[in-house]
Amino acid sequence: xxxxxKVVIIGTGLIGxxxxxxxxxxxxAGQVIGLSRHQKNARxxxxxxxxxxxxxxxxxxxDADLVILATPVxxxxxxxxxxxxxxxxDCIVIDVGSTKERIxxxxxxxxxxxxxxxxxxxxxxxxxxxxxxxxxxxxxCIITPTVKTNNHALNKVKLLWKRLGAGIVILSxxxxxxxxxxxxxxxxxxxxxxxxxxxxxxxxxxSSGLRDTTRISSSDANLWSEIFLSNRGNLLIALSxxxxxxxxxxxxxxxxNKRRLAKILLLARKKxxxxxxFQRAHYLSEA
Amino acid sequence: xxxxxKVVIIGTGLIGxxxxxxxxxxxxAGQVIGLSRHQKNARxxxxxxxxxxxxxxxxxxxDADLVILATPVxxxxxxxxxxxxxxxxDCIVIDVGSTKERIxxxxxxxxxxxxxxxxxxxxxxxxxxxxxxxxxxxxxCIITPTVKTNNHALNKVKLLWKRLGAGIVILSxxxxxxxxxxxxxxxxxxxxxxxxxxxxxxxxxxSSGLRDTTRISSSDANLWSEIFLSNRGNLLIALSxxxxxxxxxxxxxxxxNKRRLAKILLLARKKxxxxxxFQRAHYLSEA
Numbered sequence: 001x002x003x004x005x006k007v008v009i010i011g012t013g014l015i016g017x018x019x020x021x022x023x024x025x026x027x028x029a030g031q032v033i034g035l036s037r038h039q040k041n042a043r044x045x046x047x048x049x050x051x052x053x054x055x056x057x058x059x060x061x062x063d064a065d066l067v068i069l070a071t072p073v074x075x076x077x078x079x080x081x082x083x084x085x086x087x088x089x090d091c092i093v094i095d096v097g098s099t100k101e102r103i104x105x106x107x108x109x110x111x112x113x114x115x116x117x118x119x120x121x122x123x124x125x126x127x128x129x130x131x132x133x134x135x136x137x138x139x140x141c142i143i144t145p146t147v148k149t150n151n152h153a154l155n156k157v158k159l160l161w162k163r164l165g166a167g168i169v170i171l172s173x174x175x176x177x178x179x180x181x182x183x184x185x186x187x188x189x190x191x192x193x194x195x196x197x198x199x200x201x202x203x204x205x206x207s208s209g210l211r212d213t214t215r216i217s218s219s220d221a222n223l224w225s226e227i228f229l230s231n232r233g234n235l236l237i238a239l240s241x242x243x244x245x246x247x248x249x250x251x252x253x254x255x256x257n258k259r260r261l262a263k264i265l266l267l268a269r270k271k272x273x274x275x276x277x278f279q280r281a282h283y284l285s286e287a
Numbered sequence: 288x289x290x291x292x293k294v295v296i297i298g299t300g301l302i303g304x305x306x307x308x309x310x311x312x313x314x315x316a317g318q319v320i321g322l323s324r325h326q327k328n329a330r331x332x333x334x335x336x337x338x339x340x341x342x343x344x345x346x347x348x349x350d351a352d353l354v355i356l357a358t359p360v361x362x363x364x365x366x367x368x369x370x371x372x373x374x375x376x377d378c379i380v381i382d383v384g385s386t387k388e389r390i391x392x393x394x395x396x397x398x399x400x401x402x403x404x405x406x407x408x409x410x411x412x413x414x415x416x417x418x419x420x421x422x423x424x425x426x427x428c429i430i431t432p433t434v435k436t437n438n439h440a441l442n443k444v445k446l447l448w449k450r451l452g453a454g455i456v457i458l459s460x461x462x463x464x465x466x467x468x469x470x471x472x473x474x475x476x477x478x479x480x481x482x483x484x485x486x487x488x489x490x491x492x493x494s495s496g497l498r499d500t501t502r503i504s505s506s507d508a509n510l511w512s513e514i515f516l517s518n519r520g521n522l523l524i525a526l527s528x529x530x531x532x533x534x535x536x537x538x539x540x541x542x543x544n545k546r547r548l549a550k551i552l553l554l555a556r557k558k559x560x561x562x563x564x565f566q567r568a569h570y571l572s573e574a
Binding site: 120121139140142169171179180182183184186187188189190191192193194195196197198199200202203204205206207209210211212213214215216217218219220221222224225226228229232235236238239241242243244245246249250253254256258261262263264265266267268269271272273274275276278279 | 407408426427429456458466467469470471473474475476477478479480481482483484485486487489490491492493494496497498499500501502503504505506507508509511512513515516519522523525526528529530532533536537540541543545548549550551552553554555556558559560561562563565566
């Protein structure tokens with residue numbers, strides 16, 4: 001069922017392109033127009049069927065019903081400022097950036113129908129060659145409205161993500177950034193640091209443990225530098241807590257305290273079971 | 288082709304049981320006898336077809352051609368001491384423990400045809416219910432002979448692992464432990480500490496990044512306490528190097544040094560590519 005006549009996606013990378021593909025597959029949009037810094041990417045997105053046409057300038061937002069800001073997190077505010085005067089009054093604008101506080105506090109004051117969104121559906125694989133319309137199915141999308149948020153826009157955006165198969169979680173932008181510092185940005189920082197620690201000549205003598213633990217260190221360096229910097233305070237707190245936990249394990253090891261060590265590992269193992277049961281429960285409820 | 292008339296596996300958990308299954312599937316043994324601390328596990332191993340019979344006591348090793356010590360790493364020397372006087376003179380004894388220096392230095396002096404082995408083919412899933420004969424296919428098995436090692440026994444053990452589909456790497460026991468501290472024990476210590484750092488109420492707001500980064504924290508707490516303690520010195524060194532890397536990332540973040548941060552992440556990403564190409568090259572050469 002069509003929800004929007006015209007959708008404009010600014011940034012046709014992995015998330016933007018996959019959104020285009022999903023919108024078209026679910027027939028939620030009459031027309032999807034994509035824009036990219038790189039003409040080549042936009043052409044590939046079109047070829048992949050993720051967009052119907054390529055916008056030649058930001059003027060294409062003029063008659064859009066939905067604009068999706070899917071550029072790197074440090075450029076989202078810039079693009080919003082450049083389209084803000086061009087869009088229709090009732091146009092809904094969402095972003096899909098990985099951090100929300102800075103973006104939402106700025107844009108919710110500027111655009112009446114703006115909503116910050118964060119689909120927890122990324123991948124270490126970046127860009128247009130890895131588009132998948134199914135990455136949102138069974139995923140969680142966090143939406144971060146403010147007291148100013150128009151209720152009609154909020155309901156429409158909730159419905160959009162539901163149609164794409166995502167479960168909705170409503171959080172304040174501030175809380176979102178606190179949570180994601182732990183559940184996403186910390187694991188990335190750890191994975192980057194872990195792979196950096198392994199001497200080159202040892203890499204070949206490893207198995208699936210090292211491979212999986214460091215999978216997300218294959219993520220794009222520039223994108224992730226910006227994400228880390230945009231959530232700097234919260235990530236520094238998460239890093240400190242991690243360091244405390246690591247030090248506790250190290251002390252038990254140094255002092256050969258087998259009982260303490262085994263207890264630390266057992267509590268960790270139990271928490272991982274909890275993680276799996278949460279993720280499984282969510283997946284089942286959306287499947 | 289049969290390589291051994293009688294094989295005894297002491298410890299029919301994930302690795303021991305999977306070895307039994309693979310030996311029988313490849314018809315490498317006339318008869319496979321298993322022993323376990325837990326009668327129930329031995330019965331399950333038999334039911335799964337991993338062993339032909341259950342040994343009622345260690346006396347069953349008397350006419351064995353191959354004894355596989357597959358118990359937790361802290362009990363391997365004990366079991367070796369208990370069978371040492373019972374085995375035939377030409378019986379080959381191998382262990383499959385995750386650390387090698389302590390075990391190999393003790394047992395190579397004691398048993399003429401002893402060889403330390405470490406198949407890099409574990410899983411966070413422990414025990415008999417997860418047996419798979421294919422876990423060795425395309426994996427690496429590290430063998431740690433000493434100057435005393437009988438060449439005939441070494442060649443036979445190499446052939447055994449090759450038949451099971453593993454690639455062979457020969458290392459000294461000391462070097463093995465130095466390498467594995469980085470490529471296996473460090474990632475485990477990090478994964479346990481990472482999951483411990485996540486507040487319970489945030490666990491549900493996570494995706495595949497946290498799940499994969501912490502997969503191996505579902506490993507058995509007792510087994511892994513013993514592994515950590517048995518490679519304490521090397522693991523403490525690996526932990527220190529990791530902490531240095533993490534501190535470098537943290538400092539770049541604290542000082543908002545985008546260029547330095549991006550460079551750290553880019554080097555990490557490149558090293559992960561190297562890891563994947565090593566693992567892929569190995570897999571292809573064995574496939």
